[in-house]
Amino acid sequence: MNALAKQPSILVVDDEPHLRNSLCSLLGYHGYPSSAADGGKSAMEALNSKSFELILLDLCMPGIDGHQVMDWIIEKQLDTCIIVVSGDTSVDSAISALRYGACDFLRKPYETDELVLKIENALAKQRLEKENKLINQQLKESERWYRYMVNSSPDFIYTLDADGYCTFCNDRVKSLLGYDKKDVIGKHFSTFIHAEDIDAAQYVIQERRTGDRAASNIEIRIPHGTESTLLTLEFNSFGIYDESDDAISPRYIGTYGVAKDITERKKAAELIMYQAYHDLLTGLANRKLFKDRLELAIAQAKRYKHALALMFLDLDRFKVVNDTLGHVIGDNLLIEVAARLKNCVREGDTLARQGGDEFTLLLPQVDNREGVTRTADKIIKAFGAPFLIDGHELYVPMSIGIALYPEHGDTIDTLIKNADIAMYDSKAKGRNRYQIYSPSMNVTFDDRFSLEIQMHKALERDEFQVVYQPQINIATGKISGMETLLRWASPLLGNLSPLEFIPLAEETGLIIPISEFVLRSAFTQAKLWKHAGLLPERIAVNISSRHLEQDNFVDFIAQLLREYELAGSMFEMEITESMLLNDGNHIVEKLHMISDMGIKIALDDFGTGYSSLSYLKKFPINTIKIDQSFMPGFSGDSSNESIVTAICTMAQGMNLKLIAEGVEKADQYRLLYALQCNEAQGFLFSKPLSGHEITELLIKDNPLGPQNLRSQHCFNS
Incomplete structure (x- = not known):
């Protein structure tokens, strides 16, 4: 056990010297000895010469990147814990890192407390895993050690009889689920399962199969025994058979299972998923989610032969507010704008923020133009009233462009483009109004687009001329x-x-x-x-x-x-x-x-x-x-x-x-x-x-x- 009591050593792998050095200093301040590697190759050399309990690993590095380092660690079967510290904010990057074996994922820039907490959790988890491994070896020699392992496990361990009644559970049932052993043993498993998950649990918790066919990594929700919280547990179950029976087929006598608490991991995954599909300032759908919803709406409209409408909304005078009063007030204004827009749409409509002061609205099923224009009129009227932001009375009218499916396009890009063109036409005709797309608007839009392209070329070709007037x-x-x-x-x-x-x-x-x-x-x-x-x-x-x-x-x-x-x-x-x-x-x-x-x-x-x-x-x-x-x-x-x-x-x-x-x-x-x-x-x-x-x-x-x-x-x- 002395080896486990030693102060853990940490390897910092990052190609940015400033981040690498500051991270090492931070670890030293918190009492963790650390070494540094400036890239994947240096990290491998360091791991070859010394063992580290924890690696803080950047993904995006020249040469050998973080994913290759994790592949190498898996290949070498090194006993080390990995926390990915990356500037890549995509959810795919986080999921990929966890699949590669990282125990956690941290985005740059990070809060010091968050980093230290993740390090402590990772080291604590690693220590626990090492302890369990050591205990496992000892339990082979003694039943006492077996009992110790079961009751010291961070997971909930149980057995059920053939009818689904609990015959054994470890001590973790109290600290994890909030139940006393005496209140669990003898009760049917369904007593403790969330009502919506009972059908799924029927085939998972009371598992009859063994080996590779047994249920594994199945998520079931269980209400906490003393707190008003809902836990998510990951179940692995195996059928227990009496092989001493002389019958040709062993008799099924119950189930052995292990359940791991993944509540926090589930929340983190849900948060990552939410952030991937929502605008963090307003809570509205972002471009990606809006396009997904629009794609689905178009498919349904084609199938059921109905129309849909897409609105492109742009705030007038927002830049003046942002530049004059500052970005904090500008952000607060956007939050209030999103709230006011929500009050103007129906349940089932999708409102999204495209970025800046631009929003999009999907009406997935409309009967006629009048229904669409009523919604647009409602928005225009709502934005006639001022916003009160931090003591400032602000007027920010809305310009709206509308495109209808299938009249104005039958693809995502075409509908968005035509609604955008209609919005610019609305601005050109006086703002604070809506315009329904018509093909004639393309002429004006194409002229603007052509002029912009020619301006880019004019800079490259020195077409601009400076003249002087005395x-x-x-x-x-x-x-x-x-x-x-x-x-x-x-x-x-x-x-x-x-x-x-x-x-x-x-x-x-x-x-x-x-x-x-x-x-x-x-x-x-x-x-x-x-x-x-x-x-x-x-x-x-x-x-x-x-x-x-x-x-x-x-x-x-x-x-x-x-x-x-x-x-x-x-x-x-x-x-x-x-x-x-x-x-x-x-x-x-x-x-x-x-x-x-x-x-x-x-x-x-x-x-x-x-x-x-x-x-x-x-x-x-x-x-x-x-x-x-x-x-x-x-x-x-x-x-x-x-x-x-x-x-x-x-x-x-x-x-x-x-x-x-x-x-x-x-x-x-x-x-x-x-x-x-x-x-x-x-x-x-x-x-x-x-x-x-x-x-x-x-x-x-x-x-x-x-x-x-x-x-x-x-x-x-």
Whole structure:
């Protein structure tokens, strides 16, 4: 027994040094001596030279992986316990590991307490198994040892007579099942079986067969004797025969059986199965379960000649909530959304979360369109009421697309695709509504899809072009800055303005590589102008909200300044008011970090959104740009003139630079001059030009003063 009392040694097998070392340190802290192996080959070498009571084994490793190590251990018949510690979250991986002989499975990242508990349980189980093995050997020599083994077994051991009445049970009956021996012996086995399992137990517990034909690993539920819990036991039973009888066939006299408590293992397996088929945040079905249910529904619809409906649901404005109030409130909102949707559907319908703020709903049997639209109307109406989340009153309408079987498709993928197309059509027509799919919607969807594909190719083929439009000092008539603008000359689609492709680029995330291209182009041009002595006061670049929200955005800008050896004061970043609405302290912090580099911050399209003096005070804004929508009729429209006058007065009072966009006429220029607006840009001075053309303009640096501009109709190179 001294060998069993020794402190168990543990082998940690993981190809990631940080995880391997931290795990060894953790084991040492808890008093377990450990060794480390950086892969499958090292693990085998370590096991060849030393025995380990326990192995903490990673599955996914280069070279020899965890499964091969377990195969090798089985082949070598090594007496060691294995706990798989893996980052693979699939249920198949866990099941495979357990089938390979692992005693437990732990997912990365794990809680320390969970790891220590699993180690203690595994070592305790191993110690018990070794003790039982040792006791087994001794019981061969003595009946006393036999009794000891039976009553010390962690499993429930019993015998029944030929009629199914208990004739013997070990002491485990009390600690495991909560019954005293005296209350069990003499009673029929059915007394202790869950009512729904009695029929199955009839052929398992009262087994008449022996050898390989005997019942094994059969799960039966038994209510606990003193607690309101239901245990799951795994039964192995064998028939007992009186072979001393002279009859040709031995007489059946009863059953011998062993039952193992697998309640916790069963719960763990059920949890793994639940997690594999459900969204953990909302508790709804996930994509996999939804597709399984849809596949079954289609098969039944084909068989019984009835229709079904599939809805694709998408929350409107969820991204604004998530970005503005944070992911915790966003998650709580999704939980409440799921609960509200559940109240709108029937029993038998399948509601699933596809991911993000997208949901799907399967109505497996519908009689007509009216029944489907009633459900859609019910959802739209339900989402007209606000959600109260952590003190915030949030309105998140729902856009719904509907596809019907078999009218709109007879396969899973076709129905999902067409419902998705209908949902996008719903968004395009105003949101907070539903649309039933029609083939005409494919044209719009295909156009979007084609445009996205062409944008990917445009990045690869350098089809995007950066142009520059000069900004003019109104007092001197000289060029004071350049705004960097983007154009796309597509061989397939022709020349496209940003308004035609930027919204889709924002939606798909392609705006990030496009924005990086624009920034690098601007920095390259700035360096060329600097070396030529032609650099204007600043170069303005429009910044995408999605790019600004990236964690590495500030580092990217700092890297560009170092890489091109340029000062931050040469540049101005233009942001929109909608970006300020997505507030969050992280946006404020990023803009201050950019400002600290010397880069100016300009607020673009001022006056068209949610203009607020609080934004101008809270954010490090240096410049505001009067939106070009105020310029048409500026010199004759009293309302536009009043707005521009108010903006100019406000900017002067707050010591902010002011730039007017879209200036096309000399009388507009003269009025801006009278209002002491600082700068202007527009076709009156120059259209956007390529880098080469704008360089020629800088060389000429046409120093037209305000007197000349007031008497001319244009200023164009």
